[in-house]
Amino acid sequence: MTRRLTTIKDIAKALGISVATVSRAMRDTYDVSAETRKLVLDTATKMNYRPNFNATGLVKSGTHKIAVIIPAITNYYFSTVITGIQEYALEHNYQVMLYLTNDSAYWETKVVRELSLSSVDGLLACITYETTDFSHFEELVEVDMPLVFFDRVPESIKTSAVVQDDYTGACMATEHLIAQGYSKIAHLAGPRGLNLTQQRLRGYLDTLKKHNLESYGVIHSGFSDENGREDMVTLFDSPLKPDAIFSVNDRKAFGVILWLREHNIRVGEEVGVIGFTNDPTSKIISPSLSTIAEPAYEIGRKSCEVLIRHIQKQTYPRQEISLPTELVVRESTRR
Amino acid sequence: MTRRLTTIKDIAKALGISVATVSRAMRDTYDVSAETRKLVLDTATKMNYRPNFNATGLVKSGTHKIAVIIPAITNYYFSTVITGIQEYALEHNYQVMLYLTNDSAYWETKVVRELSLSSVDGLLACITYETTDFSHFEELVEVDMPLVFFDRVPESIKTSAVVQDDYTGACMATEHLIAQGYSKIAHLAGPRGLNLTQQRLRGYLDTLKKHNLESYGVIHSGFSDENGREDMVTLFDSPLKPDAIFSVNDRKAFGVILWLREHNIRVGEEVGVIGFTNDPTSKIISPSLSTIAEPAYEIGRKSCEVLIRHIQKQTYPRQEISLPTELVVRESTRR
């Protein structure tokens, strides 16, 4: 009825030795003879022994678990980041606990607050675009819980962070549009307050200024393709119609392309479109979408690496890592 | 230096009562007066107390954690299933540990074998398409570890399973093609051995037979769009060219559509294409892809529900649940 697992005690009893010896034999070989060690290991596998992490965690106050808190995983970027996190974690014998906030600040605070501090060694977080109050995270740093943010990072709270180079990426996108001969460029920005929307907006504006160009509109909204469509309506409702769109991300750019197609406006020739992410769908959509490729997988691995270093050494200094992006030219910016 | 969390003992000392009373006050109100209970709860929040799951897990041999083992999360179906799992789990106070196998049987066995049995209450698994030896899962059922499979289930091992109705879905897809006037239908199947490729293949073949039609080819390969392209090459290399393609999934169908477009074959009019999944990209690709919609989110929720029932009642009978699919007609099957 109740699952009865073999414990270290059972092995000790079976071999007629003490639990202490078994425990020692299990991990490092010091203080235990080679033969008893082998004996213990053999009977352990024979009895199908699995260590009880609750017990080890209790005494060594360190579970080998990290929590990942992320708005969603149903898009290319996030799911790829998680994949990177997961792989690095598993390679280093850490296990990943997944928490989805669904971009709701309520759920985020709830999850973080209820998270049993004793059940994870550290936290990897990407905030929702609603979050403005970060006290739930601040409580964590107060008790010295290792915490690193990725992609979306709150500026007020001083911990390590791993992001892509949003500013330079935005500059590259805008430069590319200008180089292709577009001059009336609008920007579909992300939700206000997010570091990444600010950086990408700044890159866009700075590049325009550098070339003495005026902005043809900046609209803040969400990340979905539906948001892209909606923004196009308001954008093309004005007398000053842009001849190019720089979208804060690919999904929104998909909406832009679909809208343009529906209105028989030739994408590329008449209106150029560039996104940000390099979602696989950008190759599939027609015309294919030019974009700024984000190193999502590497961001996952790197942020996990930084977190584990923080866990293993309290003195590991705070990191602010920015990974390079890359321009990918496709049909949507070809005249 | 070492994170020192407030324990139940600290609260007891602060209030001058015993740990037992604090422990009781923490959970249910029985055997403790309302006022002490309130007192305990207040000082608990005041001292920022968080329960130590290692300790509770140790004594009650039950962590509130479930493990999810899945080939990947970088596609619509899997990421949506995980979302469903995650939401149901969180609603019922269970936490999710994520393990990615990357469709490698080696990693799958490794992960399952190294999984500390004591650190999770149950397992939710979707096998890789490589897995043929299921002994690592059988070892789990031997020690009565609750285990339920979803989507891809091994037939040899008798546990609960939650899937979409692959057979009926394939019938619907084939019926639809026939109703649209296509008669030379080929099937791009999934990897051999997987239950879902068998079911979808069987649905396709049975429906053809029902209408006295011949198969215009069945090719087994992987799930990617690249696989779809490759299969089209071999398919159109033969003298018997099909006029419709039923793909085992959407991603592969995307490859088919791209290939057809590149070869100037009009999708829909000349060659009909239907997929399986209802990936959001199927709306974005042009022409848009007809498909069989899978209830991915519900599969996640349902399989999690079944697992938790198994965890909470050992006598809960084995379930084999099959959720309905739905035909979604778009441009790729319109003549």
Add this chain to the structure above:
DNA sequence: TCTGGTTTCGATAACGTTCTCGCTACTATT
């Protein structure tokens, strides 16, 4: 033979909870 130093092991106390008793004090019943 005695001393001192290894090597190998065992007893036992932790870790933070929950659980099983049992004890007190109060209330209700006769």
Add this chain to the structure above:
DNA sequence: AATAGTAGCGAGAACGTTATCGAAACCAGA
């Protein structure tokens, strides 16, 4: 007034592991 019952609480064991300390056994050197 005596007894039974109950509400509220505390003492201590248990969960499976690691860490600390010390004991035995052996060996070498004197």
